[in-house]
Amino acid sequence: MKVYLDNNATTPVSDEVKKEMIFAIDIYGNPSSLHQFGVEARNIVEKARRRVAETLGCDGQEIIFTSGGTESDNLAVRGYLKTTSKKHIITSATEHHAVYNIFNELEKEGYRVTRIGVDKNGTVDINQLKEELTEDTAIVSIMLANNETGTVQPVGEIVSAVKSMFPHIIVHTDAVQALGKLKFSVKELGVDLLSVSAHKINGPKGIGALYIKKGVRIKHLVSGGHHEKNVRPGTENVAGIAGFGCAAEIAVSKIDEVNDILEKLKLKLIKGVKEKIKNIKINSDAEKTLSNTVNISFNNVEGESIIMMLDMDGIAVSTGSACTSGSLEPSHVLKAMGVDPVAAQGSIRFSMGKYTTEEEIDYLLEKLPPVIERLRKMSPLERQ
Amino acid sequence: MKVYLDNNATTPVSDEVKKEMIFAIDIYGNPSSLHQFGVEARNIVEKARRRVAETLGCDGQEIIFTSGGTESDNLAVRGYLKTTSKKHIITSATEHHAVYNIFNELEKEGYRVTRIGVDKNGTVDINQLKEELTEDTAIVSIMLANNETGTVQPVGEIVSAVKSMFPHIIVHTDAVQALGKLKFSVKELGVDLLSVSAHKINGPKGIGALYIKKGVRIKHLVSGGHHEKNVRPGTENVAGIAGFGCAAEIAVSKIDEVNDILEKLKLKLIKGVKEKIKNIKINSDAEKTLSNTVNISFNNVEGESIIMMLDMDGIAVSTGSACTSGSLEPSHVLKAMGVDPVAAQGSIRFSMGKYTTEEEIDYLLEKLPPVIERLRKMSPLERQ
Amino acid sequence: MEQYSSKVMEHFTNPKNVGEIKNPDGVGHVGNPVCGDIMELYIKVDNKDVITDAKFKTFGCGAAIATSSMVTEMVIGKTVDEAEKVSNMAVTEALGGLPKVKMHCSVLAEEALKKAIDDYRCRTKDEKDNKDNKS
Amino acid sequence: MEQYSSKVMEHFTNPKNVGEIKNPDGVGHVGNPVCGDIMELYIKVDNKDVITDAKFKTFGCGAAIATSSMVTEMVIGKTVDEAEKVSNMAVTEALGGLPKVKMHCSVLAEEALKKAIDDYRCRTKDEKDNKDNKS
């Protein structure tokens, strides 16, 4: 049996999306070309733009296609900073590596960076945020939902707080994990910039979008032609864009239905693990958490070895983010939440998706306990 | 009849490529994930990397995947400049907008930019280049084949000249139009950095690669995870990469065969136009020109109106690059070649591809003369 | 670039009033080839100051040809004073809009018209002056 | 990350010599949980200085477990002096290589071994000293 519980890393492309991509692959004109081949391709791109815009609750003119969530995050933060001389920037301590590393590098480049802390559930401290805002603050970037724990941040509240004090501060949110899992609209949130990525919602990899609120100016990071309103040059990934449009539409149309199922599976998973394995810690306990994400620490064993053993049973899970695989640092997210280092080392993220079934969770609950037991038998920490 | 003669803008995706992409769409793991789903995806990426590397005559380790030619160009030039404090940079006057605009912007950012001129055939002046090299020169970026005229630059000679005088100067070449049309290897050329893009060789749009010679260091432009050797973060466009690998392999394997056919069609096209239409100028007359590209000025008429009229007959052509469509500036390439402004305004690029047939050229030669005649009848310049 | 409207395409495909007028009463010549557009507008005016015919010759893009065609259609039958009030916005509107990057074509068409009218006025003034001198 | 070799996978899946040795002749304890790896290596040495048994307990990734397993296998049957020469490179090689980011695991295994041998030498020295003192 194969059980894919790593949907926060990436998701299977749905049949509908695949079909639209295959169709778009044959529409081969360059969207920038004047002739009918170009027009056909342009129509596909513009249709997808409208669909993504509708999903986010904005106008098509406010959507820029990029090569993924990482590029969207960079374009938002660095692209905005290119238009201002302000030198103070704010983020949270639990951002995805994209935003996290942008701020680390900007710090080296001379910006003053404030990283807002989180409580033990991973929720950012709005009061701290309010205190840190100054006239010199250029941008606040705080994610909508965390990739490791599923914690949902109160972005709407954050925007209100920021804008009521300093209307000109730009607020960006990385909504890569929130799209299709959480109901939201850019209007309600009030953000200026918002990043999304197709491959997290059963769309293709290598395509993302950035919402840029009407009136907000950002500068391109890459020079070239006039594509995407001069903000993002390069011949458009037409097939990827078509797939994204389709995936976005489906993702929000089925959101309640899918979340109901996932919520039940999540409870079952947590209950089952608690019953069968002792000495664990649930790290996704925030009041508002994505329905698909469960993060659990298995004390005294290390995460990668759990992944590898489960993999032999056909079960795919991960530690934190896919990007940290192969890196040595323990999760900065769990660390910021105050999770004990050993517990952080033994944390596993189970992230379900719309194709996850109850049988799969049963299978996991059958295979996981002996894996943990076996690894604990090898662990020098276990007897202490 | 539909006749696509805009293959320098983009090309139809071949059936083989499409098939590999469809296969790859179903291999949905994240290449960064440890488990078997990740391994499967990673294997696809690495296979494609080897194929692209083989095509360019280098090692897989020297290939970085990007979102296209534009990004590759930016990563090469700006990524290298991030590692040096040298402030002089050299390019040619006839680069594609990607490189052209990178240098324009770098000039505004404080770099001293030298733009090497070209002769009336579009070939860069190596002697001028040699004279401009200094200790402070960081990088020389000169394209391998021009997108508007097909002019092939003596990049191998340029590299020898540069390296013999200043071994540490980095040489980049934009080989986006050369790949699959010209036989070359990075080893023979001797370049340090070389950009290519899949959609010009019957591969998908939105995927490119940068060759980075072993030992040459460049810094990422976008921050994020550890993907692509820390040089280019973001979840990989697996399906696009798979398509690129396939397209690259096919493109070079059939290069002689396709070029033989194109060379004949090119002669036929030029001969036919010369016979049937007077007062024209062939702008792709360099000794070494791509076999697929013919650039012709039709005096006293304007290019866009030619495109539009041919489009009504189902024929797709373009003025310069697809990126300039919708822009008002006349081609900087033809201008640099000393083409008279009116002739530049009336220039059309016919770019053939491996699917171009003799019937299509016949059809063009039937439809083009009345279009030019009609537009000339409207032209106030015609009677002068 | 944004799409051309169907009205623009119609006027580009079948432009009205292409050509020159022999012995015109006014000619407007604007633009230059470096910028990519040249328009020549000819008008014929009767003794009641009504434009009875208008023709154009244009070197330029689709929008330039369409606006030239449209402006000639719009002014035929109008008095010179009425025609003078035809603005670039009116031409654009009549064409169902123009892509932003092509708005300058409508400005060019307005200018060509104004110049043709100015030319007509100069000529009639000269004629009048000539008559006045003779009498 | 680079792939693990099949040898690494073999040792990870079926690690040899897991556990503790009661009354060991030497113990090496290295690493700390913040870095993500802890290894404990136990050796039993006979009176000819030959390692007759080795066992490990490891908290760590796949590579940490595989190198622990491999190093115990490699030293059993060797004299202490021979075992001391088993380097991290030798362990890595025996495993068919390790991903670059995992090379530190083999270093850790070498260190654990060295510490266990040091511990053994200390103990025997103490014993000898004790004997010497007694005699």
Ligand SMILES: Cc1ncc(COP(=O)(O)O)c(C=O)c1O
């Ligand atoms: C919260 C978050 N932001 C950004 C990204 C990066 O997106 P992409 O992989 O499309 O570059 C991811 C996923 O990896 C993510 O989970």
Ligand SMILES: Cc1ncc(COP(=O)(O)O)c(C=O)c1O
């Ligand atoms: C010479 C050259 N360089 C760069 C590019 C840009 O490539 P891409 O469209 O893949 O970004 C193109 C094509 O548009 C080109 O012809």
